[in-house]
Amino acid sequence: MFAFLARRLAATIPVLVVVAVLVFLMLRLTPGDPAAVLAGDAASPDQIAQIREGLGLDKSIPEQFVIWAGRMLHGDLGRSYYYKTEVTTLVAQRLEPTLSLTVVTIIVAVLIAVPLGVLAAWRFGGWLDRLLMGFSVMGFSVPVFVLAYLLIWGVSLKLGWLPVQGYKRIADGLGPWFTHLMLPAITLSVVYIALIARVTRAAVLETLGEDYIRTARAKGLPESKVLMRHALANAAVPIATVIGIGIALLIGGVVVTESVYAIPGLGRLTVDAVLARDFPTIQGVILFFSLIYVVINLLVDLSYVFFDPRIRY
Amino acid sequence: MASSAPPVPAPASGTAAPDFEALSVESATVVVQPSLWQRVQRNGSVRLGGAVLLLLVVIAIAAPWLGTVDPSLFDPASRDLLPGKSGEITTLEGETIEHTFRMGSDSFGRDIYSRVVYGTRVSLLVGLFTALVAVSFGTLLGLMAGYIRWLDGILMRVMDGLMSIPAILIAIALVAMWRGSLLTVVIAIAIPEIPRVTRLVRSLVLTIREEPYVEAAISLGTPTWKIMLRHILPNTVAPLIVQGTFICASGILVEAILSFLGVGLPPDIPTWGNVMAEGRSQFNEFPHNIFFPGIFLAVTVLAVNILGDGLRDTLDPKMAKRV
Numbered sequence: 001m002f003a004f005l006a007r008r009l010a011a012t013i014p015v016l017v018v019v020a021v022l023v024f025l026m027l028r029l030t031p032g033d034p035a036a037v038l039a040g041d042a043a044s045p046d047q048i049a050q051i052r053e054g055l056g057l058d059k060s061i062p063e064q065f066v067i068w069a070g071r072m073l074h075g076d077l078g079r080s081y082y083y084k085t086e087v088t089t090l091v092a093q094r095l096e097p098t099l100s101l102t103v104v105t106i107i108v109a110v111l112i113a114v115p116l117g118v119l120a121a122w123r124f125g126g127w128l129d130r131l132l133m134g135f136s137v138m139g140f141s142v143p144v145f146v147l148a149y150l151l152i153w154g155v156s157l158k159l160g161w162l163p164v165q166g167y168k169r170i171a172d173g174l175g176p177w178f179t180h181l182m183l184p185a186i187t188l189s190v191v192y193i194a195l196i197a198r199v200t201r202a203a204v205l206e207t208l209g210e211d212y213i214r215t216a217r218a219k220g221l222p223e224s225k226v227l228m229r230h231a232l233a234n235a236a237v238p239i240a241t242v243i244g245i246g247i248a249l250l251i252g253g254v255v256v257t258e259s260v261y262a263i264p265g266l267g268r269l270t271v272d273a274v275l276a277r278d279f280p281t282i283q284g285v286i287l288f289f290s291l292i293y294v295v296i297n298l299l300v301d302l303s304y305v306f307f308d309p310r311i312r313y
Numbered sequence: 314m315a316s317s318a319p320p321v322p323a324p325a326s327g328t329a330a331p332d333f334e335a336l337s338v339e340s341a342t343v344v345v346q347p348s349l350w351q352r353v354q355r356n357g358s359v360r361l362g363g364a365v366l367l368l369l370v371v372i373a374i375a376a377p378w379l380g381t382v383d384p385s386l387f388d389p390a391s392r393d394l395l396p397g398k399s400g401e402i403t404t405l406e407g408e409t410i411e412h413t414f415r416m417g418s419d420s421f422g423r424d425i426y427s428r429v430v431y432g433t434r435v436s437l438l439v440g441l442f443t444a445l446v447a448v449s450f451g452t453l454l455g456l457m458a459g460y461i462r463w464l465d466g467i468l469m470r471v472m473d474g475l476m477s478i479p480a481i482l483i484a485i486a487l488v489a490m491w492r493g494s495l496l497t498v499v500i501a502i503a504i505p506e507i508p509r510v511t512r513l514v515r516s517l518v519l520t521i522r523e524e525p526y527v528e529a530a531i532s533l534g535t536p537t538w539k540i541m542l543r544h545i546l547p548n549t550v551a552p553l554i555v556q557g558t559f560i561c562a563s564g565i566l567v568e569a570i571l572s573f574l575g576v577g578l579p580p581d582i583p584t585w586g587n588v589m590a591e592g593r594s595q596f597n598e599f600p601h602n603i604f605f606p607g608i609f610l611a612v613t614v615l616a617v618n619i620l621g622d623g624l625r626d627t628l629d630p631k632m633a634k635r636v
Contacts, residue, residue, distance in 0.1 A: 018474025026486055137622065141615035143566055145573055145589065146607035153600050252481035256570055270482065271574050274489040282486055290478045 008301060012294055019290045020072065023283050024065050077287070078280035082273065087284035090269065097167045098254060098265035100177070104185040105250065106243070109192040114239065116193075117200025118232055122223075124205060132197055139194025144253050148187045148260040155183060165262040184261045188253045192246055199242040203235035210234070236307035244300035251289050349628070358623025365616035373433040382424055384431040384583040396601055419591050419602060428583040429606050435584045436565045436613060439499055443564030444557040446503035451510020452553065456541060458511060459518025469515070472508035480505035484567055485576050493571075493578045502567045506560045513556055517549050551628040558621035562614050569610050585610045 052058050056067060071078065077087035120129040156164040162183050168176040207213065208231050216226045251267075258267035266285055273281035353359055372379065418424055458468045475483075487501035521527060527544050535543075571577030572586025580587050585606035592602025 014470050015473050015477055018471055019477050022471075022474055022478065026483070026490070137618055138615065141562070141566075141618050142611045143569055143607065143614070145570065146603070146611055149596060149600065149603050149607070152596070157597065157600075248476075248479045251479040255481055255485070256574070259574055270485065271576070274485050274576050277489060282489070286478060286482050286486060289482060293479065294477050 005302070008298060012298055015294060016291070019294075020069060020287065021065070023286050023290075024068060025061075028061060028064065072287070077284035080273075080278055080281045082276040082278035082281065087280050090281060091266065091284060091288055094264060094266045094269045096169060096265075097263045098258070098267060100170065100181055101184055101188065101257070101263065101265065102250060102254060104181050105188045105192065108185055109189040109196060110243065112189070113193040113196035114200050114232070117197040117239075118204050118227055120197070120201045121204035121208060121231075122227060124208075129201070132201065136194035136198045139190045142190070144187060144191065144256045145260050147190060148184075148257060151183050151187055152260075165260075167261075167263040167265070184257050184263060187261075188250065188257045191249055191253060195246050195249065196239065196242055200235065200239050203238040204231050207231045207234040233307075237304055240300050240303050240307060244297040247293050247296050251293065353624065353627045356623040356627050358619050358626065360623075362616045362618070362620025362623060365612065366620060369433055369437060369613055369616070372430060373437050376430045376434060379430055382427050384423070384428040385581060396605075419588070425588060425602060425605060428588050429585065429609055431583045432585045432588060432606060433609065433613075435495075435578070435582060436568065436610070438495070439502070439568040440561040440565040440613075440617065442499045443503045443506070443568075444561040446499060447506035447560050447564075448510055448553055448557045450503070451507045452514050452546075452549065454507065454511040455514025455549075456518060456545070458515040459522070459545075460537070460541070465515075468511070472511050475505065476508045478505070480563075481567060481570060484571060485574070488571055489576050493576070495578065495582075498568055498571065498578055499564075502564050502571075503560075506563070510553070510556060510560075513552060514549055517552065518545055521545050521548050555621060555625045555629045558617060558624055562617035562621065565610070565617065566614050 049058075056064060059067070068078070075088065077091070079085070080087055080090055083090055116128075116132055120126075120132040123129055152164055156162050163180050166180055168180045170177050204227075213226060213230055216230050217223075221230075254265065255267035255270055257263070258265045259271055262268075266289070269281065270285045272278075273285065347355070419428075454468060454472075458465045483505040484501045487504065488498055491497040491501070521544065524544075527540060530540050530544060568577060568584065569586035569589070572584045573590045575590055577586055578584050580591070588606040589603045592599065592606075596603060
């Protein structure tokens with residue numbers, strides 16, 4: 001197990017290095033001059049040169065990368081051009097809303113999608129199955145922000161059941177925190193539900209054809225136990241995998257959802273940073289999101305041991 | 314997957330006449346296998362998605378003749394009109410003409426209907442070119458990874474890294490750095506899609522290389538480039554068409570998201586995302602400014618996805634079984 005952990009961690013490091021290089025190059029090998037952007041239109045060439053020097057932009061690209069990567073390893077994501085604070089502080093400030101939103105979304109999505117997928121596979125070809133498959137194609141196709149506005153319009157403006165926009169911190173009370181999160185979480189979970197339900201259905205459909213399912217039924221096990229203990233349990237690995245891979249989709253959705261619902265989280269920070277051409281913040285946020293994604297998928301890999309005792313590392 | 318498609322209508326007797334001569338030779342039933350193209354044409358999802366998409370292509374091409382005005386025209390006298398209201402609009406020649414605002418007007422007095430109809434052009438072009446760019450680069454890289462041993466490891470690590478960054482973040486960052494234009498938006502959306510294609514082609518290459526007919530070709534001394542062109546590439550076409558369709562759908566979606574967030578195409582270009590972005594501030598009073606382009610966007614992406622599902626079921630049955 002420890003040997004596996006070490007090997008798996010070692011395999012993660014090159015991915016992170018590649019991510020770091022890509023993120024660095026993405027923002028440095030582009031035509032725009034950050035110093036000129038930062039200085040504004042009225043700046044003289046002298047001022048621009050001064051800013052460039054101050055940011056270390058006058059050095060060669062490899063030199064810049066080494067300096068930047070060294071700082072990164074010390075947990076220093078640099079200083080925001082726009083907010084004039086450390087990027088790490090900025091990320092920490094914006095973490096709570098995003099974490100709340102994603103955790104609630106994942107819980108809601110898994111609780112809805114997995115049972116739906118199991119039932120659809122159980123009644124393969126039935127009305128629920130067709131409905132679910134239809135819904136999942138819709139879920140992939142309806143843009144997050146269109147859905148968001150549809151919900152705001154219907155639930156908040158017409159019915160007045162939930163707040164339109166904004167975010168309340170957990171410290172301000174669980175009630176307001178939850179009511180403000182409900183619509184964004186529903187919005188964000190639709191794509192995720194579509195994805196997880198589809199994979200759950202396919203995976204359970206496969207296990208339902210196995211001999212041990214027939215044996216379980218033959219020995220008179222109640223259908224619910226056949227489904228949960230035999231069919232679903234053996235389909236857990238692909239489901240866990242798609243939950244992990246789907247995090248990328250979720251992060252993309254967070255950027256949009258937070259903008260529509262005016263939630264001051266990391267997604268909103270990304271958009272604001274991009275609009276202000278705030279390089280260190282963009283780099284920091286992208287690196288942070290990618291790190292989360294890689295770590296979650298590492299955890300998913302490790303969870304296989306728990307879901308499938310045959311897998312031993 | 315096949316179950317989700319509407320029942321396939323039986324081939325009409327007029328269109329596919331049975332081969333009577335073949336039948337008369339022997340009384341044994343001759344099962345005529347429908348060709349791949351026939352199976353694709355008979356697939357319900359392909360028909361539905363294809364028909365809607367065709368309609369959208371017609372709308373895009375015929376945009377100037379569909380009762381629209383130039384999408385950049387505005388008239389301060391016709392601001393914030395409700396759908397169906399008549400008003401006036403000033404043409405580029407300075408002429409003021411009567412115009413019915415089918416979908417209302419925005420806060421500049423521009424005709425939303427015209428902007429949405431013209432927006433169809435942008436979305437379809439972005440989707441098409443994103444798919445083309447991602448598939449061609451992905452295929453090239455996939456062939457290289459599958460054939461050049463020393464490159465394989467490096468290339469696939471880079472792809473792993475690229476896949477670890479959420480697609481929208483890559484697109485947003487790239488467009489922001491390059492400034493939005495049709496070309497940069499297409500490239501920025503295509504780049505995060507490339508790894509998927511590369512992986513697909515690489516795995517196909519590795520499988521097909523082991524096929525007996527390829528081994529036979531190798532033993533006959535066929536040059537590598539000829540094997541690639543004659544044996545490998547034709548076998549990647551069907552899965553690539555399927556993958557390309559899904560990339561097209563996500564390209565259309567991501568372009569709208571970028572424009573909506575204000576980091577996509579410049580606001581003067583009529584795109585569905587831009588129309589929606591402009592409608593944001595007035596959403597409470599005029600929700601239709603967001604809903605009309607939103608419906609077009611959702612229907613378009615849905616049509617492309619349904620088409621992709623149908624193509625996958627018929628062209629790539631192995632993949633259809635997997636999900």
